[in-house]
Amino acid sequence: MFTDEDGGPDDYAEEVLALVERIPPGRVMAYGDIAEYVGGGGPRQVGSVMSSWGGGVPWWRVVRADGRPASGHEVRALSHYAAEGTPMRPGSDRVDLGRARWNGEDGP
């Protein structure tokens, strides 16, 4: 059952999903960062994985390079940001990447 058969995530998707689950609350990662971290394809591939199986992971912690959440899900993401205390940019519904950007390490 290595084969995903009916829609199971591929190895690449598993890495992306595992990384997204690894993102601590109050932190976010950009699509390009994830693509670079897993070392595959590009940000578009990460987005494709999220649209297919992103519903099983905290997808709202994955944002675009400008700090804006995924298209069509901005409102839902904002609710999660407020609940987790994600640093937001005042005056805009965007995340403050300067503080919320997570590089994949817990320690300082």
Place this chain on the structure above:
DNA sequence: GCAATGACTGGTA
């Protein structure tokens, strides 16, 4: 095999 699409990115206006 080719063309179109997409939860993207960076640069310029």
Place this chain on the structure above:
DNA sequence: TTACCAGCCATTG
């Protein structure tokens, strides 16, 4: 700040 354009890369029809 937003808007438009060109580039990138795997998936889908």
